[in-house]
Amino acid sequence: xxxxxxxxxxxxxxxxxxxxxxxxxxxxxxxxxxxxxxxxxxxxxxxxxxxxxxxxxxxxxxxxxxxxxxxxxxxxxxxxxxxxxxxxxxxxxxxxxxxxxxxxxxxxxxxxxxxxxx
Amino acid sequence: xxxxxxxxxxxxxxxxxxxxxxxxxxxxxxxxxxxxxxxxxxxxxxxxxxxxxxxxxxxxxxxxxxxxxxxxxxxxxxxxxxxxxxxxxxxxxxxxxxxxxxxxxxxxxxxx
Numbered sequence: 001x002x003x004x005x006x007x008x009x010x011x012x013x014x015x016x017x018x019x020x021x022x023x024x025x026x027x028x029x030x031x032x033x034x035x036x037x038x039x040x041x042x043x044x045x046x047x048x049x050x051x052x053x054x055x056x057x058x059x060x061x062x063x064x065x066x067x068x069x070x071x072x073x074x075x076x077x078x079x080x081x082x083x084x085x086x087x088x089x090x091x092x093x094x095x096x097x098x099x100x101x102x103x104x105x106x107x108x109x110x111x112x113x114x115x116x117x118x
Numbered sequence: 119x120x121x122x123x124x125x126x127x128x129x130x131x132x133x134x135x136x137x138x139x140x141x142x143x144x145x146x147x148x149x150x151x152x153x154x155x156x157x158x159x160x161x162x163x164x165x166x167x168x169x170x171x172x173x174x175x176x177x178x179x180x181x182x183x184x185x186x187x188x189x190x191x192x193x194x195x196x197x198x199x200x201x202x203x204x205x206x207x208x209x210x211x212x213x214x215x216x217x218x219x220x221x222x223x224x225x226x227x228x229x230x
Contacts, residue, residue, distance in 0.1 A: 006190055021154040031216060033217075035220075040222065041222065042207065042220045042221055042222035042223060043162070043207070043209075043218075043220040044220075045218070045219070048215075050215070058217065059186055059219075090161050090162075092161075094216055096216065105150065105152070105167065105211065105216045105217070106152070106167065107162075107164065108164070108219060109159055109161030109162050109163070111160060111161055112159070112160070116157055
């Protein structure tokens, strides 16, 4: 497996509380992504980063913010969690220019964080 | 907006048969399409990428076709095994910058 860890792996929190999820990689990949996965919707992109301090919004960014102060860490913050943010969150990494057929745009995913907002 | 459709119904096949999964998309002309495998409780794992100028790509027992006229990709697993049971996702980069849009996936069950 690519060196991607997510923490925590499981979290239960209450509506209105702030939550921060961490993605850590040891691959030195430039691109990092946060997705959420829900039944019937598949994986949806929340935010992404092309490098340190270079982030942008994805398809479902409302209610989420991100920060990337180091290449290896990408943080996802729910400023005030809501029940609609109950989901499984996946971090992914990629790097353009990697050698090898098919690897140019391949994304490597972390193990996921299951978040429940009560 | 870009729409990617995969058969939401599970596909059940017998061991040794060929499984064929479909991915249809609308409103875009992607430069490439990717297929991922996802096991329960785990993150997706990349399987194959096929570019718009490629009609077919193979990797071991896997074969992907890409018909840009029909806006469709077919994913085949030959000589299927119970270990191939998983959910298979297709994904497109619809806006550049390797930001993928995923289909909802098709669950494959290979029975003995």
